[in-house]
Amino acid sequence: MKMKLVFGVLLFSGLALKVNAQNTIPKDIQPLLQKYTCTACHTVDKRLVGPSFRDIRKKNYKPExxxxxxxxxxxxxxxxxxxxxxxxxxxxxxALKIARWITTLK
Incomplete structure (x- = not known):
């Protein structure tokens, strides 16, 4: 019983880390999004003023x-x-660096 609980906690923790990793903006992209005020209107996964970066990804646009x-x-x-x-x-x-990152989102 104790082993199953520990395994369940570890499994859940791993899934939580995976979900958070998908919502995390890479360290080389974050400064660009801030510098060019992208994050004033866009977030990774939620509508703000503009569509989320994930919703943009769903359009299957090429980076160009x-x-x-x-x-x-x-x-x-x-x-x-x-x-x-x-x-x-x-x-x-x-802009291309940001666009390439957007196309990697799940």
């Missing part, structure tokens, strides 16, 4: 398409959300 949409948002792609301002101040290599 996400970059295009960062520079020239298309509100018709996201009915029910306020239009996003074009973020032309984000350098392309950094």
């Amino acid at each position: 398409k996400i970059v295009d949409l960062i520079y020239a948002p298309q509100p018709k792609n996201w009915p029910g959300y306020p239009p996003m301002a074009p973020m032309k101040n984000v350098p392309k290599p950094e």
Whole structure:
């Protein structure tokens, strides 16, 4: 009985860590999201002002398409959300890094 309880706690802890890891923004991405104010409107898994990064991932855009949409948002792609301002101040290599991360989300 005690062994099953310990195993259950360890298993649950492992699952909790896995879930948290999926919600964690990587250390190299977080500063970019903050610098370019992405996190003012987007979170990993919940609607804020704009869609979550996971919801963006569900559209199956290629990273290059996400970059295009960062520079020239298309509100018709996201009915029910306020239009996003074009973020032309984000350098392309950094926008691509963010976009590639978005495409890795489950």
